[in-house]
Amino acid sequence: MNISEVFIRRPIATALMTAGLFAFGAVSFTLLPVAALPNVEFPTISVSATFPGASPDVMASTVATPLEDQFTAIPGLSSMTSTSGLGTTSITLQFDLSTSITRDAGFVEQAIQAASALLPKNLPTPPTYRETNPADSPILIYAVHSDAYPIQELDPYANILIGQSLSRVDGVGQVVIAGQAQPAVQVRLNPDALAAKGLGFAQVSAALNAESTLQPTGNLEGRREEFPLNVNQQLENAAQFRKVIVAYSNGAPVELGDIATVVDGLRDPRTGAWFGTKRSEVLLIFKAPGANTLDVVDKIQAMMPQLEKSIPRSVDVNLVSDRSLSIRASVSDVEFTLVLAMALVVMVIFLFLRKFWATVIPSITLPVVIVATFGAMYLLGYSIDNLSLMALTIAIGFLIDDAIVMIENIVRHIEAGEPPLEAALRGAGEIGFTILSITLSLAAVFIPVLFMAGVVGLLFHEFAVVTILAIFISGFVSLTLTPMMCGQFLTRESGDQQNRFSRWLERGFDGMRDLYDRGLVWALRHQFLMLLVTIALIVLTGYLYVVIPKGFLPEQDTGIFMGAAQARQDIAFAAMAKIENEYAAIILKDPAVSGVVGFAGATGGNATENQARMFVQLKPFAERPSVQEVMARLRPKVNKVVGAKFFMQAVPDIRIGARLEQAEYQYTLTDTNTDELYHWAPILLAKLEGMKILSDVASDQQIA
Numbered sequence: 001m002n003i004s005e006v007f008i009r010r011p012i013a014t015a016l017m018t019a020g021l022f023a024f025g026a027v028s029f030t031l032l033p034v035a036a037l038p039n040v041e042f043p044t045i046s047v048s049a050t051f052p053g054a055s056p057d058v059m060a061s062t063v064a065t066p067l068e069d070q071f072t073a074i075p076g077l078s079s080m081t082s083t084s085g086l087g088t089t090s091i092t093l094q095f096d097l098s099t100s101i102t103r104d105a106g107f108v109e110q111a112i113q114a115a116s117a118l119l120p121k122n123l124p125t126p127p128t129y130r131e132t133n134p135a136d137s138p139i140l141i142y143a144v145h146s147d148a149y150p151i152q153e154l155d156p157y158a159n160i161l162i163g164q165s166l167s168r169v170d171g172v173g174q175v176v177i178a179g180q181a182q183p184a185v186q187v188r189l190n191p192d193a194l195a196a197k198g199l200g201f202a203q204v205s206a207a208l209n210a211e212s213t214l215q216p217t218g219n220l221e222g223r224r225e226e227f228p229l230n231v232n233q234q235l236e237n238a239a240q241f242r243k244v245i246v247a248y249s250n251g252a253p254v255e256l257g258d259i260a261t262v263v264d265g266l267r268d269p270r271t272g273a274w275f276g277t278k279r280s281e282v283l284l285i286f287k288a289p290g291a292n293t294l295d296v297v298d299k300i301q302a303m304m305p306q307l308e309k310s311i312p313r314s315v316d317v318n319l320v321s322d323r324s325l326s327i328r329a330s331v332s333d334v335e336f337t338l339v340l341a342m343a344l345v346v347m348v349i350f351l352f353l354r355k356f357w358a359t360v361i362p363s364i365t366l367p368v369v370i371v372a373t374f375g376a377m378y379l380l381g382y383s384i385d386n387l388s389l390m391a392l393t394i395a396i397g398f399l400i401d402d403a404i405v406m407i408e409n410i411v412r413h414i415e416a417g418e419p420p421l422e423a424a425l426r427g428a429g430e431i432g433f434t435i436l437s438i439t440l441s442l443a444a445v446f447i448p449v450l451f452m453a454g455v456v457g458l459l460f461h462e463f464a465v466v467t468i469l470a471i472f473i474s475g476f477v478s479l480t481l482t483p484m485m486c487g488q489f490l491t492r493e494s495g496d497q498q499n500r501f502s503r504w505l506e507r508g509f510d511g512m513r514d515l516y517d518r519g520l521v522w523a524l525r526h527q528f529l530m531l532l533v534t535i536a537l538i539v540l541t542g543y544l545y546v547v548i549p550k551g552f553l554p555e556q557d558t559g560i561f562m563g564a565a566q567a568r569q570d571i572a573f574a575a576m577a578k579i580e581n582e583y584a585a586i587i588l589k590d591p592a593v594s595g596v597v598g599f600a601g602a603t604g605g606n607a608t609e610n611q612a613r614m615f616v617q618l619k620p621f622a623e624r625p626s627v628q629e630v631m632a633r634l635r636p637k638v639n640k641v642v643g644a645k646f647f648m649q650a651v652p653d654i655r656i657g658a659r660l661e662q663a664e665y666q667y668t669l670t671d672t673n674t675d676e677l678y679h680w681a682p683i684l685l686a687k688l689e690g691m692k693i694l695s696d697v698a699s700d701q702q703i704a
Helices: 011-031 056-071 101-118 155-167 191-197 201-211 238-242 293-309 323-353 356-379 386-415 420-445 454-489 500-525 527-547 573-588 627-638 674-686 692-696
Strands: 044-050 077-085 088-095 128-132 140-146 172-178 183-189 218-221 226-229 245-249 252-255 260-266 271-275 278-287 315-322 560-567 593-601 611-618 644-650
Touching: 011 356, 011 454, 044 056, 044 101, 056 077, 056 088, 056 101, 088 101, 101 128, 140 155, 140 271, 140 293, 140 593, 155 172, 155 278, 155 293, 183 191, 183 201, 183 238, 201 245, 238 260, 271 573, 278 293, 278 593, 293 315, 293 323, 315 323, 315 593, 315 611, 323 356, 323 386, 356 386, 356 454, 386 420, 386 454, 420 454, 500 527, 560 573, 560 627, 573 593, 573 611, 573 627, 573 644, 627 644
Parallel strands: none
Antiparallel strands: 044 088, 044 128, 077 088, 140 278, 140 315, 172 278, 183 260, 218 226, 245 252, 271 278, 271 593, 560 611, 560 644, 593 611
16 A cells, blocks of 8 residues: 555645645744743642731631631642741642643632631731642833932832733733832820820720711702712822821810821831832833744734833833843744754755755755745644753654655665656655654653653643654655655756766765774774773763752743842841842942842741842843852952841742742731830840840831
8 A cells, every 4th residue: 555645646635735734834823932941830829818018927827727728638639838928828739640620710709708717807908819820931021210209209109100001911910019109197096195084005006997987978958859969088198197186185175286206108007119229119021821922922012112101201211131031032042042952953864865855855854844844833832942942952863854754765766767756656655654654653752741740741831742743744744745745846867967076976975884884893803892991981980970959940041130138037127128229239330230129028029027129130042151150250249248148049941949039927916005115125135145046036126
């Protein structure tokens, strides 16, 4: 049975079929998402709860513990990480890779409902959960700052105008605002004034709640018409709050301004973000799963000029980090390598065969196979990334083998005197099942990768599938298009038709053959020496295997690295912010750094106030050394900062559980008896140095 006969005898149909495959693949190539690595989804759910004013130990015991007790009963849960900070609790649930995230989300919701009876009754909002991908890094980072406006007046521009607008862009998964400075009125009560008026904290709190609550006022009713009364009772600034009457003392009204210092401030004054050393709000933009990183970045950057026109000129919006730059560069490098490999393969074919059509035919079939593979990748929902392109690059050697085997066998029959069409039919019939067996055996090599478990199997699954697809498509094209073109275009060339270049190449190949022959004879005459060399190579290989650095993925230079500063547990927020600015000033002086953003305080990325984080964006690779060299020369400089330790880590294309911080509890005194505090404060301060346990207690209490 001749598999290729029907395609050889119908050249037009075969050409149209091939053109259809090529066209579909070419269109699919433009639709494929582009990323650094395959879209690896880890079944991860993040649960968060807020309880303003609660200390970390209260959050851990009253909020985190009841939730953890319920989560441990969820089937398929592989790990659980809980972090409690000042007024916040964050629990990360990692499930088995084989589970369904939709099913897991249902179990998490049921667990939250079951724990609701054990949570504090005055919890402002129930715990919330969302699906997350811990391997994601922000694709864009913007910093919003101004020298003319206070930080709290920037929040409407950064959060509402820019943040919410960008979150609606197709492909954007989440916009996180670090250092969000929401305006609020701060009331700092004076205990002495309260005592003089005979008032307590509870009375003041109740009065403020009553004044700031929107309530229906009533209606004006007439004989024929009725009008609702709309009175705006919402207090908006410190000046209005100062005039609030909280009680009456000896018949006289007591205003809030008489017993407290009321100022316009921030809702959370113990968190902040900086662009360099300027206070700002930082927007971290994450893409949605499966979205095309380059398309999302292009859409956002096309949208930003219009958004910037809607904000005052004195408000600056700076692009700190663009993740697409490194992705474009890495994918472009792999694409160039792919094209270069194809060109080298064609060149080698020409040097050895030295026939025009014998070179043109594989030069046509090879791009057809590559482009058709893009079509199969599109149908499977894959992306153009470093691993899929690497699979195609590796497969080029396999792909060309099928065409070469087919062409050589057909050329053999043509040189024996058969007409090209008959030679194509006979040659394809003889070699067809051989090509089929080669295709199946090559594909079988990558089957074990498909069944690899864990993160490695999840990451390299696309690599194996793309390689297998390319091999199967190559086998199909070698059995259809290649023999058809051989039958139509190959001709027999006599020895007289060989030119001087061909004869020169033939002499060169003969010389290489003779050199190999002499080397082989020498090796056979010195068998003992060759045995020693072989043993030495085996020993050297074993030694190198032991000493060579090992890791999940090679070191990657994405042009960005993260820094984490950790100070003593009792440090105040203002002191931590000062340390963060010192680190930022040092890093900004490095000629390889283009931008730095950092944030400190108990916020989403930090569990405690004694930590600060930074994103450091480097200049283009052509203008700087590697990220490892930059971090190495920065370490001695940042180590000179007193009061904290600084950790640095390059941000790779994918992060598997990488963490810079050391999660610890930080305890903050939020409520106590004033007389007891005055009594114990001198004693605690006197023994502070001798009692190491106090290093776990924050000393940022404020006594008005």
